[in-house]
Amino acid sequence: MSESHVLTESPPVLQARDVSKEFGAVVALSDVSIDVYPGEIAGLVGDNGAGKSTLIKILSGVQSADRGTITLDGSSVHFTSPADARSAGIETVYQDLALAGNMTIWANIFLGRERTYGPPQLHLLDKRRMAQEAREMLERLDLNVPPINSTVASLSGGQRQAIAIARAAAWGSKVIILDEPTAALGVGETHAVEEVIVGLRDKGFGILMISHNLQQIDRLTDRIWVLRRGHMVDHCRKADTNLEEVVSLITGASRQFAKGLPA
Amino acid sequence: MNAATSQQTPAALHSRFDALDSLRRYGITIVFAILVVTMMITSPQFRTKGNFLNLLQQNSIIGILACGMTFAIILGGFDLSVGANAAMCSVVAAKIMIEVDIGLGIVAALIAGLMVGLFNGVLIAYVGVNPFVSTLGTMTIIRGLVFVYTNATPLFGVSFSFTRVGLGRSLGVPNPFWIFAAVALVLGALLGLTRFGQHIYAIGGNAVAARQMGINVKRTRLVVYAMIGVCAAISGIILVGQTATGQPAGALNYELTAIAAVIIGGATLSGGYGNLASTIVGVFLLGVVSNALNLFGVSPFWQPVATGSILVVAVAIDSAAARSARLVR
16 A cells, blocks of 8 residues: 555654563663654554553553653653654554543544634634634635534544544644554445555654554554564564565564564 | 445535434424424413413423533533532521522522532532432432421512512513523523534533543533533522412422433433423423313323423434434444
């Protein structure tokens, strides 16, 4: 699907260096480094408990690292909350879809970032402006979804995931982190959501994606990063490897890619 | 690229979903309108001005409690302590009015009601106690304390001039109704027009999502329960105004009628849905039914039977509509 996609040689938009995190005696991450390039999809793979979720939580500000540095666009950043990460330009789409089903599409896109008018103390909702801006945001992303005033409960799973991803992209963020974006979707919907993801990559976002679906990793990603027991065992351009190699790294059968990138 | 729609339901299904949604939302208003029109035709007493004013007079306290309750129910909780809180506030207000001053009595009652609301809010939002358990607890504690303090007898001696608040009229309309209308307008604007209201719907719909998107879930919950405490205090003050006494046994079971009115208005106990206009329709639906039973000479003991039946039927219809809405999707 993306064989023809040309890898950029621009510097990484997001870099983590030697990130470590311990929970009591349990070492969740040990000196882990990862790069996310603009206009590329980085796939993060690993077995259950390998540390993928912890790494994503650190990158999205939910948890803080014990040691290590995170650089965004070349400057060092310290996140103490998800809001920090968001305002710096890192948006995360969680597996469990952070959407409120009882609310409209536009209300979800502006959830926690409502536009208001009038005296600032009153915080009066500017509903018309939010609906209009939400419509424009989705159009910019070439996303065709039901009317902006539909409630999210009336959408299919794929449409909801598309809205969740679009919300992340709409806020002008630099990096989008996707945690199992299609885990709950059927084949057709998975395909539709994958198109959304590829569309965002083509718009220049740096995308970091966790997936257990190795075929999907193979279809979508430009680089693959393999975590095993809290260590980043290796990373590789997708074009330089194959699924068997990835599996053997995940399970520990081999220790590095045959044609790994120079570190 | 048409990515998200390639596999999806066509727009027609969305409009059908939204139509069912509207039916759920406005169905009760239609039922209410039919009821009122039927009563107007069949009962000459019902359509008198005096009876309408009576309806406004009798349903204002429940109405104020139901307005506050709507917020808690949209959040996915409720508050069982409002009746006991109103009774306590009536006692506090009466005590201070008798011994010090009427204005100070009002202020003291508002503060007392607010304190109970804050206590509920801290328990629910910060300690994490389930709303049923925490407000059941405060309800029984408060009612018990009020009975202990008053020996379960009303507090007499409030200046009779204060009954203007509970029994008087302005521009021909009962004063309790003016107070109810003011509370409903302020709370309705807060819920429907402000960011705070939007956050209440978001928390009720998906509290995890709300938190992830940076909404202060705990503080919002605290403020809502505090606000409900103030609504209970206003109700308690009107109780004093209706009898010039502090009433330790007043507002008994009002919390349940208020919850029933909100649910009949279309809100769901699981949270996320409801609005003040529908709640007010629910309040007056129950009010008109009990008024009708009264006018037709039915024993007042039948009134809770009617309230309960309406509640069960309304929720059953709502669940059926919700199920077919899910089927549409």
